Amino acid sequence: MNPARNRVAASAIGIRLDHPDPTDRDRLASSTGGTRCGRLLLAVWLCVIVLGTPAAHAEAAAADPGRAGEEVEHSEAASDRHGCLRCHAMPTLAYRNPESGEIVDLSIDREGLAHSVHGELACIDCHRRSYRRYPHPDRPAPGDLDCIGCHEDDDQNLSRGWVDIDAEFKRSVHAVSDSPKAVGFSCHSCHDPHRFRPAAVGEPIAQIVRNHNEVCLSCHGKLIAPTNTSHDWLPNRDAHWASVRCVECHTPVADFANHEVLPAEKSEKNCVSCHSANPQLLARLYHFQSEEDIARSGLLAKAVFNEAYVVGMSKSPALDRLSLAIMGLMVLLLAAHGVGRYLVRRANRRG
Amino acid sequence: MTSLYLYPAWLRLWHWINALLFLTLIASGVSMHYAGADWLMPFATARVVHNTAGILLTIGWIGFVVVNARSQNARHYRVRFRTLIGDLIAQTRYYMIGIFRLEPHPFHVTEAMKFNTLQQLSYLGVMYGLMPILILSGWAFLYSIYLPETLFGLGSVWVVAMTHVVVSYLLALFLLVHMYIITTGDTVFSNLRAMITGWHRETDAPRTETTAPARRETP
Numbered sequence: 001m002n003p004a005r006n007r008v009a010a011s012a013i014g015i016r017l018d019h020p021d022p023t024d025r026d027r028l029a030s031s032t033g034g035t036r037c038g039r040l041l042l043a044v045w046l047c048v049i050v051l052g053t054p055a056a057h058a059e060a061a062a063a064d065p066g067r068a069g070e071e072v073e074h075s076e077a078a079s080d081r082h083g084c085l086r087c088h089a090m091p092t093l094a095y096r097n098p099e100s101g102e103i104v105d106l107s108i109d110r111e112g113l114a115h116s117v118h119g120e121l122a123c124i125d126c127h128r129r130s131y132r133r134y135p136h137p138d139r140p141a142p143g144d145l146d147c148i149g150c151h152e153d154d155d156q157n158l159s160r161g162w163v164d165i166d167a168e169f170k171r172s173v174h175a176v177s178d179s180p181k182a183v184g185f186s187c188h189s190c191h192d193p194h195r196f197r198p199a200a201v202g203e204p205i206a207q208i209v210r211n212h213n214e215v216c217l218s219c220h221g222k223l224i225a226p227t228n229t230s231h232d233w234l235p236n237r238d239a240h241w242a243s244v245r246c247v248e249c250h251t252p253v254a255d256f257a258n259h260e261v262l263p264a265e266k267s268e269k270n271c272v273s274c275h276s277a278n279p280q281l282l283a284r285l286y287h288f289q290s291e292e293d294i295a296r297s298g299l300l301a302k303a304v305f306n307e308a309y310v311v312g313m314s315k316s317p318a319l320d321r322l323s324l325a326i327m328g329l330m331v332l333l334l335a336a337h338g339v340g341r342y343l344v345r346r347a348n349r350r351g
Numbered sequence: 352m353t354s355l356y357l358y359p360a361w362l363r364l365w366h367w368i369n370a371l372l373f374l375t376l377i378a379s380g381v382s383m384h385y386a387g388a389d390w391l392m393p394f395a396t397a398r399v400v401h402n403t404a405g406i407l408l409t410i411g412w413i414g415f416v417v418v419n420a421r422s423q424n425a426r427h428y429r430v431r432f433r434t435l436i437g438d439l440i441a442q443t444r445y446y447m448i449g450i451f452r453l454e455p456h457p458f459h460v461t462e463a464m465k466f467n468t469l470q471q472l473s474y475l476g477v478m479y480g481l482m483p484i485l486i487l488s489g490w491a492f493l494y495s496i497y498l499p500e501t502l503f504g505l506g507s508v509w510v511v512a513m514t515h516v517v518v519s520y521l522l523a524l525f526l527l528v529h530m531y532i533i534t535t536g537d538t539v540f541s542n543l544r545a546m547i548t549g550w551h552r553e554t555d556a557p558r559t560e561t562t563a564p565a566r567r568e569t570p
Contacts, residue, residue, distance in 0.1 A: 271395050272386045274395045275386050337446075341451065
């Protein structure tokens with residue numbers, strides 16, 4: 001019998017066949033009164049359910065094969081997650097790495113995972129092979145936990161594909177640095193796959209900025225300590241930190257290579273890259289605000305707020321043009337007035 | 352030739368410091384507003400220059416308001432409401448028509464009143480209307496983090512930015528007109544000289560024997 005179908009049927013009556021639990025068995029036994037007759041009845045009932053469920057599923061699949069397949073997949077994934085989270089949802093699950101002596105946190109936030117972009121996946125979709133069984137192996141097998149391996153093909157509608165991201169990362173200071181801290185740096189060093197969720201349309205910019213910067217600060221937190229002087233050169237430093245993502249200045253300005261994190265000395269320090277009529281950095285910062293978002297805010301707001309967020313930008317091109325036109329006209333009028341006065345006086349002197 | 356001492360030293364000093372600050376603020380303000388072009392000040396320099404000049408302008412403006420209120424100069428800012436409309440029409444007509452016919456100036460500068468009505472209204476508008484708005488919006492920029500998120504349903508920083516920009520354009524327009532109007536004195540440079548020496552001078556020679564001495568306005 002297909003073990004996956006068994007799992008489905010078992011989960012329907014609250015029993016896990018792949019993770020037998022002595023307490024569950026005891027409870028079951030006591031609920032039936034422990035009699036031979038009761039046990040027999042239970043065995044028959046279980047057989048009916050276990051054998052009957054695949055038949056019912058087969059009927060449903062015949063009626064709507066796509067949907068039924070999806071449902072089975074979802075419930076399989078849910079069942080798989082549930083099994084893993086029985087241990088890994090414990091906030092205190094951790095071990096001490098015998099080599100480094102550091103505590104390695106193995107706990108996973110159930111809520112965070114549910115809301116993450118990977119919330120619908122089965123754990124073993126990423127943690128493959130030997131992670132199906134307990135005890136787990138010491139280290140993942142090659143090919144496990146490979147982001148690009150899964151995401152290689154899903155870049156059809158993205159402005160920046162996963163292959164580009166991989167190439168950017170390989171050029172980044174995180175990948176090329178000789179620092180011992182950068183050894184073993186991978187996608188997961190920044191992006192916790194159990195929590196990761198891309199910015200949603202309409203989410204407040206400040207929140208998006210905070211979420212992004214939290215990733216950087218989880219390692220580089222000492223940079224924002226009051227005693228740290230690394231960003232003292234930056235005018236209105238705290239305001240920048242609240243409104244601008246670290247990567248806006250710490251990745252190349254010319255394109256959207258958000259994963260090509262630059263060393264500090266190569267990071268952007270030129271104010272005009274943002275504060276100008278052609279602000280590439282600003283375009284990056286707000287590029288994830290979709291057209292739907294603008295449409296939702298309304299046309300008036302779009303016209304009024306048009307590129308109005310950064311001091312020194314052409315805040316309202318229409319106002320600038322109007323003002324300069326009025327001043328130009330005034331200069332012409334005054335010049336004409338002056339010429340008129342000169343001509344009259346000259347004529348008067350001659351006359 | 353009559354000479355009137357109309358511009359005491361404090362006023363002239365304030366005027367020229369103000370003028371210098373105005374030009375500095377325009378140069379640095381334009382450099383930030385249109386940042387990126389090669390012929391402008393670097394943004395980082397313009398920012399410091401603009402903020403410093405703005406702070407000095409604030410001090411200068413407060414100084415002007417205080418000293419002006421306590422000195423004889425205040426009387427020049429009292430509006431003559433009874434003759435306001437007639438004076439305005441006469442003054443406007445003079446600049447548009449009379450000046451080209453070499454007519455005598457409709458306004459006579461005295462120690463009690465050195466401004467014609469148009470001048471008086473524009474200086475009142477500038478010093479007690481536009482300048483405080485400019486200064487307040489400038490300081491609001493500096494301390495925008497203490498502003499509420501929105502003002503009148505619009506983003507605070509945007510409201511502040513637009514107010515500052517609009518008032519700046521209006522004051523730049525005032526500066527243009529001001530620099531032209533001072534050439535309409537007795538001679539092209541007589542009003543400029545008056546603001547340097549303090550003495551308003553004009554020739555007594557009337558254009559006709561029967562009319563009173565023609566006077567020109569001071570800036």
